[in-house]
Amino acid sequence: MTKLTDEVYTTLRRKIMEGELAPNEQVKEERIAKLLDVSRTPVRTAINQLTLDGLLYRERGRGSFVSAWNTEDIKEIFEIRIQIESKAAGLAALKASAMHIENLLQCSIKMDELVEKNQKII
Template sequence: MPSARDLVYGELRRRLMAGAFLPGEKLREERIAKELDVSRTPVRQAIERLEADGLVKRDGRRGTVVLGWLDRDIDEAFALRLLLEPYAAGVAAQRATPAEIDELEAINRGMKAAAESDDADRVDRVQKLNNRFHHALLAAAQSARVRSLVESLLDLPIIIGSFYFYSHEDMLRSVEHHRDIIAALRAGDAAHAETAMRFHLSATHLLFRGQRKGKAPARG
């Protein structure tokens, strides 16, 4: 069963990513604790994790404030990924070794197992494995230049946590997208790899935008 800290962290992370708090807005522990019906301790612990994630920042005078991630920032990050990652996938289809493709498949199997589990940390595990998958694909492209351009986009705090929006079905759909990409790599089909990656990222962006539009919890 998830701890109170994990439940508070998951809820606050979803709200932050959905744009429920304005950039620069102060997170008030007492109000959050009352709203979520918990003590202030798990709220404080959750906020510490959010600070480590790069989503909030402690300000000595103001307390904890929300860092700014506007819709345009997210759209730009996905636009850049859509330009670069399909190309990386196409190059990987031409250069990846069998061992590198096997690693991608193993990561994706782990992601599926995590998504299907009832573990309290399953979302954390899924998002970490997803991040590993995309980094491993970049490595398989065997291009230091492409890798340096894309890695910073993969590790943006707002991008890493996208799985806090995902339903069980969304997670499994992402696994299937990865399978399509892996199949293209095994076939050495650069065009298919590019198309599969572009579809995967477009679907992710669409889901992200849907959660940011009109579905954020109201602030009172």
């Protein structure tokens, strides 16, 4: 992919992931090209890649649409996140300095205070 196509791909991927482009919403080349002020060629290439990645799907004669997440997709993502985040937390703990640990302790104390304060309001 060219640099411009990469930029279009990244922008569309971000819009999909952030929900700016909703599930089952049609993605029209011309509209995207105008929005991003590019020709339709890099948009078409980016849409093809997003389709291969499973973030878009095509309907014959109708165009490209944003893929919806299903329960299995969500379960799979959370399983992956559990693995990655557990490993990252373990590595961070091994490399933490005394200053890092003190900062985390202070944050924890502050959160406890805020929770306690909020419970008294309710």
